[in-house]
Amino acid sequence: MWYNKCVDLLTVSVTARESAGEPYTLVEIAGEADVTNTDELRRLLDEEVSQEPRTMIIDLSGLRFMDSSALHALLRVNRSLDRQGGVLALVAPQAAVAKILRLTTADRLIPVFDSVAEAAAG
């Protein structure tokens, strides 16, 4: 059996928000993130990082799967924001995503919250 169907599996949407007068960038990543779409993910995230947000919140609740190359894209954002004096927070990873974050201890480097509201307040 052959599989070579290429589907656009990943949706990324970005909105500027505010919590108690503090602006933050909300990035929602949905679908499946793997080596086949990491370049695109990295490009979109880099674009947001270049706006130098003080706080970036990535909502992972719609992400069904993430592999190590997508994880590296997130670690790269964390590093860049850190250098710029900003912070990154992750929100509501599903089981498969939570697993790779825990296994690699990335969840000790980047704070993970249950909801966007909590992340914005934290």
Place this chain on the structure above:
Amino acid sequence: MAWHGKTGPRAPVARAPAATEALTRQPVSRPDGGGLLPPLDDAPGDSMSYAYTTDLAAIRAVVHRYAIKAGLTETRAIDLVLAVSEVAANTIRHAKSPGSLKIWYDTDEIVCQIHDDGIISDPLAGRRRPSLEAMGGHGLWIVYQICDEVELCSDETGTTIRLHMELPR
């Protein structure tokens, strides 16, 4: 030079008759120098077989379906999907032709075997924990962490990785 590594928290289980058959073949040196292991025996004839190029999502769906059918818990099925996806991602990164995936299971375990024409030259690839600062190298390490047993065989013709997950009793 061909080499063959095998790892896992449990002792290797002889799977007769296939394993016995394999012992008659030319053994190769173990990467850790700890004696000789036979090369990988053939996959069972009734294994499910898939070829893949870049559609990893389809491969993940297939693995998840068989994992549940074989009797893995949802948590372990998710783990196996991640492990297979990481290995298949390496095919996309390093191999020049499509990879192949074979899946089979019995009452004890489910096995996913991935083969491609990429060559892994470092027998200890994936055995050391990569730093989070590193921009790569987590894939194979994750595979070793997740699976109950990993068999890896690489030579000039390509790489075969066999991932074993024990089924709940």
